[in-house]
Amino acid sequence: MIRVLLRVLGHEYAQPVRRTVALMTITAVVEGLSYALLVPVLRALFGNDPGDARPWLIAFGAAVAVYAVLRYVSDLSGFRSASTLLHGTYHRMGEHLARLPIGWYSEARVGQVSVLASRGVLQALGVIAHLLAPLISAAVTPLTVVVVMLAFSWQMGLAALIGVPVVAAIQVWTGRAMAAADAERAERDHEATGRVIEYLQAQPVLRAGGRTIERFGLLDDSLRGLQRASRRSTLSALPGVLGLTLTVQAMFTVLLVLGAHLALGGNIGAAEILAILVLAARCADPLLSLADMGGQLRGARSELTRLDALLRTQPLPEPGDPVQPRHHDLELESVTFRHGDRTVIDNVSLSVPEGQRLAVVGPSGAGKSTLLQLLARFYDVDAGAVRIGGVDVRAINTSELLAQFAIVFQDVYLFDGTIEENVRLGRPDADQAEVRAAVTAARLDEVIERLPGGWETNVGEGGALLSGGERQRVSIARALLKNAPIVLLDEVTSALDPVNEAAVHEGIERLMAGRTVVMVAHRMRTIRRADRIVFLDGGRVVEEGSHDELLHRGGRYADFWDVSLTPAGSE
Incomplete structure (x- = not known):
């Protein structure tokens, strides 16, 4: 012993x-x-x-x-x-x-x-x-x-x-x-x-x-x-x-x-x-x-x-001679990823030019969220390569790699502290003016004004004292404050009420401005603003193109669009 x-x-x-x-x-x-x-x-x-x-x-x-x-x-x-x-x-x-x-x-x-x-x-x-x-x-x-x-x-x-x-x-x-x-x-x-x-x-x-x-x-x-x-x-x-x-x-x-x-x-x-x-x-x-x-x-x-x-569990290996990417375009080349016995991503190749927006759509379990996680190297791929600015993510130091991304997920976790402390996680050394600007851009200031404690309001463990929409605004303010060149969004408005959804959409638009963006979305308003769309099913890219091109083809994406326009799927 x-x-x-x-x-x-x-x-x-x-x-x-x-x-x-x-x-x-x-x-x-x-x-x-x-x-x-x-x-x-x-x-x-x-x-x-x-x-x-x-x-x-x-x-x-x-x-x-x-x-x-x-x-x-x-x-x-x-x-x-x-x-x-x-x-x-x-x-x-x-x-x-x-x-x-x-x-x-x-x-x-x-x-x-x-x-x-x-x-x-x-x-x-x-x-x-x-x-x-x-x-x-x-x-x-x-x-x-x-x-x-x-x-x-x-x-x-x-x-x-x-x-x-x-x-x-x-x-x-x-x-x-x-x-x-x-x-x-x-x-x-x-x-x-x-x-x-x-x-x-x-x-x-x-x-x-x-x-x-x-x-x-x-x-x-x-x-x-x-x-x-x-x-x-x-x-x-x-x-x-x-x-x-x-x-x-x-x-x-x-x-x-x-x-x-x-x-x-x-x-x-x-x-x-x-x-x-x-x-x-x-x-x-x-x-x-x-x-x-x-x-x-x-x-x-x-x-x-x-x-x-x-x-003794092995972490992801760090590069011996790390390389820093100079550009912020994204590329997946013949990427395959398995989770246990299941192939989640199967030979996927796609690219996102710097400053453009890519929307990823598809049925549940298609591998959309996993695709985002591979970009940020939450996992290492089993085959192929993920690159940022032409550099394999495995050749980039982990802290430098994560500094390239601002990530907003559907399930937001907040630490038991004040709203300001949670926003500052995006960039702890930011000055007060920068924090206030990020909060205003995310329309979080509206939430702070109606809370009894204002900026000093404690959000509770996991953000339990705030609503889902309010937690999303904190998450967006955090991402805005980080000011990273690449933005990853994962179903950030799928469960919000109309008021919070409008505020979150406004914050997301400001977050995405001038940045390379990959978003997983079901809301048509978000998808239509993407430069390109890929339809993922069974871990494979089934269709790829602009919104109008994919509708004109009448394939899987067109069916997906038609379903979203029915009363059950409409906004």
Whole structure:
């Protein structure tokens, strides 16, 4: 587990852990050696002159004092290291997540990362603060005592040494036996957490269906599954706990019998036997504590394994010699992209000259949004190339690439802060006049004027305190403030009321002015203003041309246009 922990921490943060482990190991050795001084102490006390025990008692007291200081320093080092490493791990995790492709973020993974970033990291790094010292002490101190036994009585030491691999084998066997039960319990825990969230989110639907009193079957089933998994996990730990307890007791009994036999045979003095038995009894407590720590260690190891798997996920590769594009035309050359077993984009080639507008239309699931994401390199293509100004996006530094785009998606996420803070995400160093100009151009000023807190209004987590249209205006103001040369729009007006739609359209027109634009749209008013239109279906470009040309051909786009003019599809 220590190896996994050091790998998770990385080279920068692993060194403090190594120092802490070394300090805790020295502390455990000193603890064992201090116990060794009991042998001469008891030998002197049971000898002809008990006063001879005084220097040994002073040495024992000094050793205990040294141990106490080392224990304090090592424990403090553990807590400080855990605190520093927790901060560093969160930074490393955040930086790594920011470099992973967007396609990695499925709904299941977002939930897993959320749990891992909260409870998981705390549990994993809690090992350093709370479990590392007891674990090292439980392993090193008994081994030190066994070495001391060998020095005073090779027979007693050898008998104790035989028990070491037995204890280790029991611990390994217990861990392997419980691995499946622990994994099942963790899986059931994640499932139950998801069902609880689903139950809370589904309250409007359940109440509309008149199911406010009856239980939610999926939630009940997941909670019962968690209960059964927890019971199996607990029961699977019992053999290991009992086995370790019986082994430790058996070892002590063997030492007691052997010591009595050696004492009766005159091979060793009674004082030495008594001291060695005291040492053996003192070792029993840390050995038995291994059973108590086992469950915590397995839980921490499980979280460390998940964290390690996350940090070892390969991000999109950065170019060794990055190139900066000088123009802002777009090109897709024979691009193919697969998501799992499904081909989402199939051999697509198209181009958008600098300063022109391309509209992408087609049925749901045709790959329209994926096409936009490939342009911004949210994914890497499986075949072909995506270029900006003639430069492959894979040859452009990620930060430089994203600086070329202003992106407005249908689902707008706002951070829990003020409206101004969310707008400034587009360009944090913008001055006040530039922020006000972007807000006015997006007609967000109308929203700010009617809010009680004005500019200081908190939008809530995800922008929950604003309507969909108001969130879109914030997103457009953010994009205007960024002032990027390329604009990507994805269904930004598909679910807006007429008032907000008119305001958003006005903001979008200002955003698109003089820029290279690729837009996914269903609204005919937006599509007709495009310089060129491509009709995408099944990941392929079925038709391409201007609005009038495509209507004249009478193909798929013409059918799409006719449907949009029916009362159900009209604006």
